[in-house]
Amino acid sequence: xxxxxxxxxxxxxxxxxxxxxxxxxxxxxxxxxxxxxxxxxxxxxxxxxxxxxxxxxxxxxxxxxxxxxxxxxxxxxxxxxxxxxxxxxxxxxxxxxxxxxxxxxxxxxxxxxxxxxxxxxxxxxxxxxxxxxxxxxxxxxxxxxxxxxxxxxxxxxxxxxxxxxxxxxxxxxxxxxxxxxxxxxxxxxxxxxxxxxxxxxxxxxxxxxxxxxxxxxxxxxxxxxxxxxxxxxxxxxxxxxxxxxxxxxxxxxxxxxxxxxxxxxxxxxxxxxxxxxxxxxxxxxxxxxxxxxxxxxxxxxxxxxxxxxxxxxxxxxxxxxxxxxxxxxxxxxxxxxxxxxxxxxxxxxxx
Amino acid sequence: xxxxxxxxxxxxxxxxxxxxxxxxxxxxxxxxxxxxxxxxxxxxxxxxxxxxxxxxxxxxxxxxxxxxxxxxxxxxxxxxxxxxxxxxxxxxxxxxxxxxxxxxxxxxxxxxxxxxxxxxxxxxxxxxxxxxxxxxxxxxxxxxxxxxxxxxxxxxxxxxxxxxxxxxxxxxxxxxxxxxxxxxxxxxxxxxxxxxxxxxxxxxxxxxxxxxxxxxxxxxxxxxxxxxxxxxxxxxxxxxxxxxxxxxxxxxxxxxxxxxxxxxxxxxxxxxxxxxxxxxxxxxxxxxxxxxxxxxxxxxxxxxxxxxxxxx
Numbered sequence: 001x002x003x004x005x006x007x008x009x010x011x012x013x014x015x016x017x018x019x020x021x022x023x024x025x026x027x028x029x030x031x032x033x034x035x036x037x038x039x040x041x042x043x044x045x046x047x048x049x050x051x052x053x054x055x056x057x058x059x060x061x062x063x064x065x066x067x068x069x070x071x072x073x074x075x076x077x078x079x080x081x082x083x084x085x086x087x088x089x090x091x092x093x094x095x096x097x098x099x100x101x102x103x104x105x106x107x108x109x110x111x112x113x114x115x116x117x118x119x120x121x122x123x124x125x126x127x128x129x130x131x132x133x134x135x136x137x138x139x140x141x142x143x144x145x146x147x148x149x150x151x152x153x154x155x156x157x158x159x160x161x162x163x164x165x166x167x168x169x170x171x172x173x174x175x176x177x178x179x180x181x182x183x184x185x186x187x188x189x190x191x192x193x194x195x196x197x198x199x200x201x202x203x204x205x206x207x208x209x210x211x212x213x214x215x216x217x218x219x220x221x222x223x224x225x226x227x228x229x230x231x232x233x234x235x236x237x238x239x240x241x242x243x244x245x246x247x248x249x250x251x252x253x254x255x256x257x258x259x260x261x262x263x264x265x266x267x268x269x270x271x272x273x274x275x276x277x278x279x280x281x282x283x284x285x286x287x288x289x290x291x292x293x294x295x296x297x298x299x300x301x302x303x304x305x306x307x308x309x310x311x312x313x314x315x316x317x318x319x320x321x322x323x324x325x326x327x328x329x330x331x332x333x334x335x336x337x338x339x340x341x342x343x344x345x346x347x348x349x350x351x
Numbered sequence: 352x353x354x355x356x357x358x359x360x361x362x363x364x365x366x367x368x369x370x371x372x373x374x375x376x377x378x379x380x381x382x383x384x385x386x387x388x389x390x391x392x393x394x395x396x397x398x399x400x401x402x403x404x405x406x407x408x409x410x411x412x413x414x415x416x417x418x419x420x421x422x423x424x425x426x427x428x429x430x431x432x433x434x435x436x437x438x439x440x441x442x443x444x445x446x447x448x449x450x451x452x453x454x455x456x457x458x459x460x461x462x463x464x465x466x467x468x469x470x471x472x473x474x475x476x477x478x479x480x481x482x483x484x485x486x487x488x489x490x491x492x493x494x495x496x497x498x499x500x501x502x503x504x505x506x507x508x509x510x511x512x513x514x515x516x517x518x519x520x521x522x523x524x525x526x527x528x529x530x531x532x533x534x535x536x537x538x539x540x541x542x543x544x545x546x547x548x549x550x551x552x553x554x555x556x557x558x559x560x561x562x563x564x565x566x567x568x569x570x571x572x573x574x575x576x577x578x579x580x581x582x583x584x585x586x587x588x589x590x591x592x593x594x595x596x597x598x599x600x601x602x603x604x605x606x607x608x609x610x611x612x613x614x615x616x617x618x619x620x621x622x623x624x625x626x627x628x629x630x631x632x633x634x635x636x637x638x639x640x641x642x643x644x645x646x647x648x649x650x651x652x653x654x655x656x657x658x659x660x661x662x663x
Contacts, residue, residue, distance in 0.1 A: 042534035042535065042536055042537070043505075043534055158396070187395035187396055188561065188563065188605040188606055188607075189601065189602060189621075190395070191607070192605040192607070195607075196619075214534060214535050215535075215607065216535070216609035217564075217608050217609050217614075220607060220609050220614045221607045221611075240611045241612075244610065244611050245611075255535060255536065256609060258535055259535060259539075259564070259609050260564050260565060269539045269542055269543055269568065271536065271540040271543055272536040272539070273540075275504055275507075275537075339612075
């Protein structure tokens with residue numbers, strides 16, 4: 001498969017009054033053509049910062065690239081000038097934000113907002129851009145697009161607004177679409193519609209999607225591959241089946257067990273104790289060790305490297321080291337592993 | 352049957368009455384809440400679930416209808432003294448822990464506000480001790496009392512919101528999307544805390560949320576709202592295993608579950624209110640299909656639902 005984007009050893013800090021916040025501490029991943037990569041993790045884990053650094057949307061006076069590169073089309077995005085970046089933003093890489101209420105301009109009819117990237121990036125006239133915009137609105141399932149072009153954002157519902165934002169993002173057929181919690185502000189029924197729409201469109205225009213969310217249900221729905229982030233690092237990455245049915249990192253275990261499924265009956269929900277690490281002064285070893293009941297002595301001292309589970313699956317935990325003691329994952333995770341061929345709890349049958 | 356704590360009868364809450372943009376946010380709903388239970392209220396945004404909660408606690412004056420708390424009408428004329436007495440029994444936890452705590456007050460004063468208003472503390476030392484105890488109850492410690500809200504994380508702030516609600520020792524708490532603004536790992540902590548407190552203090556909850564899997568986990572019974580009306584009310588287990596109203600079915604079919612295999616085979620149902628074909632003659636109201644399981648339906652739908660249950 002063709003690699004469309006490569007993030008290598010990315011390190012990024014924010015300079016604040018309190019000191020240097022190490023928001024991203026060495027992130028590596030590749031994005032393949034036509035796939036959906038979901039990044040999950042709690043707030044402050046660095047998932048939004050990672051994607052904003054790809055788009056170079058971080059404030060330049062406080063955010064600082066410390067190390068690493070972001071390769072896109074043979075160029076390192078961290079080194080481009082603002083002018084060069086403007087040519088990529090909205091054309092080759094575009095973004096959908098969490099809150100459709102604030103990401104549209106309330107004083108501009110939506111038609112003008114959709115034609116804006118077209119006029120900016122493509123050499124077409126106003127009339128033609130308008131036609132393309134109407135087609136886009138139709139594509140995202142907006143009824144009566146000709147009429148709707150002249151309306152303002154407040155005349156649309158939340159779900160419709162998110163459709164408009166998607167239309168703007170797709171206007172120039174981007175190679176990469178970054179969706180930062182695009183459905184978090186929406187209702188479940190509307191969320192399901194938007195997710196279906198995004199999957200449909202992905203097939204039609206063959207774009208790659210980076211999907212950020214903290215909702216594991218949504219991840220299971222949209223993702224081909226999943227990266228789990230914690231404390232400014234990716235701690236586990238693999239295909240969606242590998243992450244959900246054969247997770248290896250204690251943090252992934254914690255995430256999966258703390259979500260009640262519809263048939264959870266236990267009296268008490270599993271809760272990951274404590275709070276995320278302070279990135280002003282990140283812990284020396286494994287950032288999750290302090291909250292983990294599976295932490296080993298070495299976790300406090302040394303950062304775990306990535307251990308390969310399969311060709312597509314790796315996790316950064318000392319538990320995978322050949323010398324590590326074998327531990328029993330939480331019961332709900334064992335239930336999941338029973339369905340995965342290749343895990344040590346596999347009980348036969350297919351997933 | 353358990354004792355009724357709260358009785359809501361044909362509650363209506365309309366905004367902009369008489370103007371062209373009149374909104375019927377809550378349009379005639381009736382239900383009971385029993386002592387010690389958790390009633391979950393779900394529905395999409397704008398369906399009136401938060402308005403229902405706010406009307407019950409009298410943050411809004413209801414347009415019509417009655418709310419009885421232990422047999423006493425909540426709305427209607429009340430002296431300041433009566434209101435105060437009533438406010439002690441019923442408290443609310445809000446959705447956004449960032450907006451619901453006064454940023455200029457210290458935690459000590461935020462939590463003690465209710466204690467001061469109701470004169471629950473004998474002296475300053477007593478007041479201090481009550482606040483420390485409350486902080487401990489919600490899993491914080493007494494060093495936190497001298498801080499300001501901005502020094503806390505989202506989960507901790509929601510704990511403060513809970514401590515503030517508990518300060519006046521209420522019997523009944525309305526939790527309006529208390530976990531929606533929190534991270535997954537923190538959500539579980541707060542939900543567990545709410546459950547523990549319920550067991551310890553025998554609290555009754557009205558739990559408003561749109562995260563259906565969490566609602567099912569915490570609730571004994573669940574009410575589903577659609578456009579200002581309640582369309583189905585049933586024990587939690589029953590509602591999930593055997594949803595009867597088409598809107599409930601569509602809502603349940605839309606929940607994404609953390610299971611890729613299930614997601615690949617998921618069939619989503621959509622709901623179209625016009626398929627009911629209700630006419631003027633149809634008496635559409637809540638009817639009891641199986642014990643405790645109410646569905647809004649017409650007489651003919653009632654018969655066919657009854658028949659379908661009998662087959663099972």
